[in-house]
Amino acid sequence: MKTILAFAGSNSSASINHELVKYTVSQVPKFRIQLLRMSEMPFPMYSSDTEKNDGYKNSLIELHEDIKKAAGLIISVNEHNGNPSAYFKNVIDWLSRVDRKFLADKKIFLMSTSQNERGGQSSLSTVKNMLPRFGADIIDTFSLPFFNTNFSLEEGEITDVDLKTEHLRTLNDFLDQL
Template identity: 60%
Template sequence: MAAILAFAGSNSSTSINFKLVKHTVSLVQGYDIQILNMAEHPFPVFSEDLEKAEGYSSSLKELNGQINSANGLVLSVNEHNGNPSAYFKNVLDWLSRLDRKFLEETKVLLMSTSGGKRGGKGSLAVVENMLPRFGAEVVATFSLPSFYDTFDEDDILDKDLKNEHQSALETFLDSLK
């Protein structure tokens, strides 16, 4: 059975991207799914001085192990000023120092959402370009605009967006077979 690791690129306790991740994996059957709430995983700001002085934290090594154990990632990235959050970029920086190809042979369903009409597309595009540098294969993407208008507690309300989301999910799951 293929293993899927699911998380958002946000460390906010009220992350709408994490809500989208949880909704997405709730639609998946027949896979070993692990969901991470990144609000529970703080990492110091990366610096070479800190890396030399303290090395790699056990939480970073654990996250790297979880990623390496997964066949696929369901990831939704938040957006700050058109880019991924500093938190998520920092996580990528740490992981890439531990193992440059930490996503080698990993399939990714990359998503984004925001309260705005663009749905985090700026961040989505940046991360879609970054992940292959670490070995990932982004097999499908999905952006959910206007989260507070298009999503309720457990579903995507807009029929076209719901179909687009389902199609991206199916493409991702087919890639794991």
């Protein structure tokens, strides 16, 4: 059975992007799901000095291996001031030091959500353009605007019918490619 690795690009324990990822993987049949909670994976800020003096953390090597083993990735990126979070960029920086093409031929379903009407689209666009530099194949994207209005934490699902339909369509496009 093929494995999908799924995580949010946020290290917040209350990440709405993690909630979107959890919902997304609940809609995936016939795949083994490896759902990561990035708030449990602290990484020091990347610097060449830290890399030279301390090397790579075991959690970084394990994440790199998990990516390599996965048939595809589901990632939801958060947005800070119109950009991906420093945490997510830092994880990418570390992974690219282990292996510049750490996403070689990896099919990715890329998502984002936020509390506003744009749903993290600026961050989503930035990451969509960034990840192919490391070998990623972005299959599809999905943005969920107004998280508190369009997602029920109690039910753990998208509540807006049109957005729910669009999410399932883009998810199935991704799954069909695996």
